[in-house]
Amino acid sequence: MPPESSRILFLSVSAGAGHGRAAEALRVVAEKRHGAQTRHWDVMDHVPSTFKKLYTEYYLRLVDKFPAIWAQIYRITDQTPPDATMARLRRAIERLNARSLRLAIEEFAPHAIVCTHFLPAELLQRERRRGRLATPTFVQVTDFDLHSLWVVPELDGYFAASDEVAYRMRARGLPADRVHVTGIPIMPVFSQPHLRAECAREYRLNPDLPTLLLMGGGAGVGALDEAAEKLLHIERDFQLVALAGKNAAMLDRLSQLAGRYPGKLIPQGYTNRIERLMGAADLAISKPGGLTTSECLAMGLPMIVFSPIPGQEERNCDYLLEHGAALKAVDAVALEYRVRKLLENRAALTRMRDRAKTLGKPAAAVAVMEQVVAGL
CATH class of the missing domain: 3.40.50.2000 (Glycogen Phosphorylase B;)
Known part of the structure; x- marks a missing residue:
């Protein structure tokens, strides 16, 4: 496919500014270097306001006012098996709020999707499993650590900040040939x-x-x-x-x-x-x-x-x-x-x-x- 005819979608989440900045850096490179048509969406613009408030505003308040509680949540969610009851419940709640995003993706019809947050990666993984999405999908980790929420199987590529993060990806079962050490995307x-x-x-x-x-x-x-x-x-x-x-x-x-x-x-x-x-x-x-x-x-x-x-x-x-x-x-x-x-x-x-x-x-x-x- 000629580069100028490709459409690439970048998905971030406004839980902190970093995910959006990484997506924007990728979008700029995709347009200027590869001539792609691009879109960069904050997934929180495609969910109900109540879910957005819970996912972003409460997160920011928690890490600012109650860091000790956030530390426990980070540790517990990192150690929770994917098939545990609470993990399945969390994913079910996320899926209930994703219909608008799915319809918007269908309308844009991208040839590739890059996620700079684990939430859209999880949502799109389920769409792929159900046969409602065939678009190549990638995820970019935006820290020098790997939390288990970033380990989303069956995607087409995983981008790591460092050799160690890539090693941890492979250790958690992601295919070695799909894991790439790139660093974290920043503006050119x-x-x-x-x-x-x-x-x-x-x-x-x-x-x-x-x-x-x-x-x-x-x-x-x-x-x-x-x-x-x-x-x-x-x-x-x-x-x-x-x-x-x-x-x-x-x-x-x-x-x-x-x-x-x-x-x-x-x-x-x-x-x-x-x-x-x-x-x-x-x-x-x-x-x-x-x-x-x-x-x-x-x-x-x-x-x-x-x-x-x-x-x-x-x-x-x-x-x-x-x-x-x-x-x-x-x-x-x-x-x-x-x-x-x-x-x-x-x-x-x-x-x-x-x-x-x-x-x-x-x-x-x-x-x-x-x-x-x-x-x-």
Whole structure:
């Protein structure tokens, strides 16, 4: 089939931003590199509002307010056999809310479907078993760990973030010839060169000073402005870029704080060019989400990680620590201590950067789409 006539559907779930970002990266590559007609749907737009509220809003509230409970749920669901009563009940509830999605797929008639969340993969597996879907279907794991919910048999391909995740896929019974180590898909801009001096000039930064990129506060470190103020107590020359995103109130507090530290704290609102800020930075301070972690690794940007969500983000954190690409801060005091040490020991920071670069897979989206389109 000519590439320009192929239709490819990407399905994500808005339980956190990472699944959608991975799907969007794949969609961009499919269009620009392979000339495909594409659609990217959030599955939650095709289910009743009550189910959406349960699946997304309650999930986000749970991991934010009750992380210990989420940790237990993550562990229990990972250990629950697929044929257990609760697992079958969960899948039955999901199927009851999938009719709109099935009809939309029939209307678009894709030649391939790529899922960046396990929910649509499970739903489509059942449709295939019942003979109502013959479209080649793939699933992309978006963390450096493999939870059992991602192990959906009988699909056409499985994309893993690392060798270990692929090994775990095979150990759980997925066919070895369908498991591919690609990395986690990120936007193509992260594979392009980003000269430090040019990136720094775009944000009026001094390229000769150490630059820290603070990308979020958490329960352990505190609010973004509190974490920034803690770091600004360090008596060394550096620049701290604090990324408030779309939080206008936080940006205002950071701007007030910056008035007390002129030239040292640079508040930044939402940007769609985060790769340029990363290109100007020496160290990222962030939660270890799968996509943020992959973006930092692709840029060779070492991290200090904090407040990981129990389960998947904790495993991402472990991956970074094991490979020497990050340090972990359990609270604000640890954050200040670790930043101090790295500013005093630039050689250690350089070693972390080198290790991050070896782990990075900036062309992950390209590798995934090469596998997907191979059979079209």
